[in-house]
Amino acid sequence: MEIPENIQEQLNQFQQLQQQAQAVTMQIQTVEVQIQETEKALEELNNTDENTEVFKQAGNLLIKVDYKDALDEAEDKLETLKLRKQTMARQEERVMKKLEEMQTNIQAAMQGMAPNGA
Numbered sequence: 001m002e003i004p005e006n007i008q009e010q011l012n013q014f015q016q017l018q019q020q021a022q023a024v025t026m027q028i029q030t031v032e033v034q035i036q037e038t039e040k041a042l043e044e045l046n047n048t049d050e051n052t053e054v055f056k057q058a059g060n061l062l063i064k065v066d067y068k069d070a071l072d073e074a075e076d077k078l079e080t081l082k083l084r085k086q087t088m089a090r091q092e093e094r095v096m097k098k099l100e101e102m103q104t105n106i107q108a109a110m111q112g113m114a115p116n117g118a
Contacts, residue, residue: 003113007113010102010105010106028088028089031088041074042071054070
């Protein structure tokens with residue numbers, strides 16, 4: 001039994017959406033790691049006093065920065081990363097919902113194709 005062109009097109013779109021969902025999930029995992037690293041850096045900064053020399057990495061270099069600037073930058077970065085994670089989580093939710101809808105539609109179309117004796 002040959003799959004009709006419209007169902008084949010739906011299957012192709014479904015596969016593309018699955019790949020998109022996978023990519024979003026991987027991006028969320030990457031941001032989660034960055035959040036953990038930033039939280040650790042903030043924890044370390046908060047465990048030191050303001051007179052401690054602080055350096056930040058810029059490519060292959062370590063550059064001395066002001067303690068307060070480093071603290072502010074880490075806090076801003078953490079806030080930005082958390083917002084990015086929320087945005088990606090909503091995107092992942094939408095993609096997963098669309099996948100479920102498409103799967104239901106494809107299954108219904110495939111059942112409609114089945115011979116009556118099957």
